[in-house]
Amino acid sequence: MFDDRSPIYHQIAEKIKKEILVGDLGADEQVMSTNQYAAFYRINPATAAKAFQELVDEGLLYKRRGIGMFVSPDAQKRLREQRRERFFSDVVRPMVAEARAVGVDLQEIIHHLNQQGR
Amino acid sequence: MTGIEVNDLRVHFGDIKALDGLSFSLAAGKIHGLLGRNGSGKSTLLSVLAAFRRPHSGTVRIGGSEPFENADVVRDICLIRESGDIYGSERLSCVLSLSRQLRAAWDDDYAARLRDRFGLSPRKRVQTLSRGQKSALGCVMGLASRAPLTMFDESYLGMDAPSRYAFYEELLADYVAHPRTFVISTHLIEEVASLFEEVVIIDHGRLVAHEEAEALRSRGAAVTGPAEVVDTFVAGLTVLGEQTLGRIKNVTVYGSLSDDQVRAAAMAGLDLGPVSLQDLFVHLTLPGGAHSGIKEALR
DSSP states (O other), rough: HHHSOOOOOHHHHHHHHHHHTSSSTTOOBBBOOOOHHHHHHHOHHHHHHHHHHHHHHTTTTEEEEEEETEOTTTHHHHHHHHHHHHHIIIIIIIHHHHHHHTTHHHHHHHHHHHHHOO | OOEEHHHHHHEETTEEEEEEEEEEOEEEEEEEEEETTTTTTTTHHHHHTSSSOOOOOOEEEEBBOOOOHHHHHHEEEEOOTTTOOOOOSSSSHHHHHHHHHOOOOOOOOHHHHHHTTTTTTSSSGGGGGGGHHHHHHHHHHHHHOOSSSEEEESTTOOOOOOHHHHHHHHHHHHHSSSSEEEEEEEEEEHHGGOOOEEEEEETEEEEEEEEEEEHHHEEEEEEEEEEHHHHHHTTEEEEEEEEEEEEEEEEEEESSOOOHHHHHHHHOOOEEOOOOHHHHHHHTTTTTSTTTHHHHHHH
């Protein structure tokens, strides 16, 4: 929900993070250029560049002068660690809140998860 | 380079102050959005920048020099106005070849490609074009001019959505390939906002805001929740507008929220939503001067 409020470049950065997280973008793989992103999303190239800067600052991408941006070798591992820390607050807590609101019993959820896990 | 400096610019029509002490500067090589309500002075400002008219007082500098009656500066400026400034009886091919003669950096192949993309036949006469096709012709003339300072004044009025999107795509692609300064005035804010790197908002001939588009966007937040909780949360914040629906209240606040505030809102069960540039624009240019404090703060 907080993401809805954030600028476009932050949303693009999140999208790239997701690709790294699920493995669509591998270690040392080249990321599309700022200009390609700008054309695809129909946004100002400076805005797209900000997304890349954000990821470089976080150590998830690295720059090779004159060639482009690449995924840092440990990017996926770092993202996983970050997301694991936030998993319960970001994913589980809202789910429990939603379950309470619609009257789904916690036991029911646990049962469902056990079934799925099998 | 073709940066723009405007200093205490004033233009009046009789008693009406079209530009009332406007000062700002725009960096070269960026796409700038110029936003303002009808009659806010956008077109007057652009015609002064393009040297179509002389200011009553104040100065304009384009790349460091005053443009009025200055051929060296004016040759680098292309302003496409809503009217198109073209003779109705001419064929498109004549209109475009005139542009070629006037514009040093004109690209004929690019013009032909754009013309085809907008479905404009070179044999047609201007007066037989629809409103949208005339606008599209203006877009072709502006883009293919490759002028170091290119300005579009509501140039896509009447163009249908596919043509407008084609224009945005072409503009971005050509800007990347041939970086130059663009100023685009519009009130179709929602649609073009993401093209801008910086945004200038004027109202009644005065500057309301000049910021990076992304910074401006992150300045607004819509806070929604039970009325009394919302009221407590927004106390001390700059409120631009509010609406209530039963016991639910929605308040638009201006100013960046700290991480602590965002967390506090979540703890209190409040929803924080984005405020589009368009909504922000509406709030910032509402009549009545209720937001003069914000306007002062922004200046």
